[in-house]
Amino acid sequence: MTLLSIDWFFILEKILLISAVLVLSLVVAMYSTWGERKVAAWIQDRLGPNRAGPMGLLQPLADGGKLFFKEEIIPTNSNRFLFILGPSIAMLVACMTSAVIPWGDTLTIAGRTVSLQVADVNIGILFIFGVLSVGVYGIMIGGWASNNKYSLLASVRAASQIISYELPMGLALIALLMLTGTLSLKEIVEQQRHDLWNVVYQPLGFFIFLVTAFAETNRAPFDLPEAENELNGGYHLEYSSMKLGFYLFAEYINMFVSSALMATMYFGGYAFPGMDSLGVSPNLLTMLGFLALFVKILVFIFFFMWVRWTIPRFRYDQLMRLGWRVMIPLALANMLITGAIVLARQH
Amino acid sequence: MQALTNRAKPVDRSPLSFTDKLYVPAIAKGMWITLKHLFKRKATVAFPEQRRQFSPVFRGLHVLNRDEEGRERCTACGLCAVACPAEAITMEAAERKPGEEHLYREEKYAARYEINMLRCIFCGFCEEACPKDAIYMSETFAPSNYQRKGFIYGKPDLLIPDPKQQSK
Secondary structure (H helix, E strand, O other): OHHHOOOHHHHHHHHHHHHHHHHHHHHHHHHHHHHHHHHHHHHOOOOOOOOOOHHHOOHHHHHHHHHHHOOOOOOOOOOHHHHHHHHHHHHHHHHHHHHHOOOOOEEEEOOEEEEOOOOOOOOHHHHHHHHHHHHHHHHHHHHHHOOOHHHHHHHHHHHHHHHHHHHHHHHHHHHHHHHHOOOOHHHHHHHHHOOOOHHHHOHHHHHHHHHHHHHHOOOOOOOHHHOHHHHOOHHHOOOOHHHHHHHHHHHHHHHHHHHHHHHHHHOOOOOOOOOOOOOOOHHHHHHHHHHHHHHHHHHHHHHHHHHHOOOOOOOHHHHHHHHHHHHHHHHHHHHHHHHHHHHHHHO | OOOOOOOOOOOOOOOOOHHHHHOHHHHHHHHHHHHHHHOOOOOOOOOOOOOOOOOOOOOOOEEEOEOOOOOEOOOOOOHHHHHOOOOOEEEEEEEOOOOOOOOEOOOEEEEEEEEEOOOOOOOOHHHHHOOOOOEEEOOOOOOOOOOHHHHEEOHHHHEOOOHHHHHO
8 A cells, every 4th residue: 555655745746846837838938939039139229029018028929829829731642640749849858957957955845845846857967858859850851841841951960960069969978977976957057056167177168068058959050950041931941830939949949958058058947146145045046946947048149149130150061060060079188188187186 | 535523543563562462461450350340330220119300301201281271272183193104194084063162172173083193203393283283202212111002192192181170
């Protein structure tokens, strides 16, 4: 009988937390589209969307509604099953990564300690890498199922780009792991809480991670899979209606999640300076920590947009040269230096 | 070849130096420029709420003028139609009947006076040609309509309101 005893509160707590995180990432992604258009407009000396609601704040709702009401077209010669599977995978994978990110410390509600992390798995970083690599399948399958040469070319580009940039990203993270000695994101944050942020020890590693994160999320200047002038829109050329919306949305969720990752791994996550000497109740401190993390994420999202509206797109050979001939050697050097220093300090 | 202006700059074709190859300084420079633009004054005018200032010589939609007694000044001489390079003005003249002296200033008047705003190029030649100060260009602009025939402005659209009737 003891085997069957289920902690219902635990399940309820996790369900609530998962819903909250999902809603949070969807809302942030929604308003990223608004933010993107505003940032683009401001950088180009324009006003940006300002008709729907105050400051155009209802614009994402209008865009979403429009996408839902658009006619849905599935091309005759496409593979129907895979055509629908593509955006589904892209969306699913984009939402999955947020599970291992610690959104805050623990809350104490009615005597129960609730961790603001959906799953504190001890292989958090590995999990993220695994899920990220599945993300490219969404693009690959969508581009292949469309039965269109532009879509196919775009998905081939996407696949090789993501594989090429996953290597330096992984190598940059290995240096971080040598430093922290753990794969759990929660522990990485806790170490930064009592020490300096990891970006101080790993500036080059952070830089490499940042650049590769741009490539992994298909953001400019690495947005070759959706290079409009060459590929007519890229892998989602044949998509319409909400399936197109899912692809676009997945990109924004990915941006949100990678911003959260960078904030967590290199910028202290929910920890902020002077956190433990503030002397407020632990619950309030947790909420403040969550706010700190949120602000960090928003800064990174703004950075993504800022770069997009500044730097022109790379040519494909430039992209590959940068990935293989610059990023990987740099990441390897960073790894060797970090390893040497860690070893020297142990003796 | 002789240079046309003294502003021509020779293209720098020297190979990239090491800092150039790093790209990062150049990117940082570009980011700084876009960051400055983020806070600059916006060039956009939110049109229906805000309007741009016009210069005093702005040429907008036409008006047909009346004299101080509220009589139409136009005498249908056709000089505006002749001056019009876009051939946008059509008119039909009529003779003033006894008892219509309070309506028309001269013995001849325009029974029909039409300007096709889709043809008009807003050059202002009609205004210059008019010997009776009857046609003027206002500061109104951007006519809009759902149909082409809506852009043919007749006398009711062009005539300014009667100053005598308005004062009452």
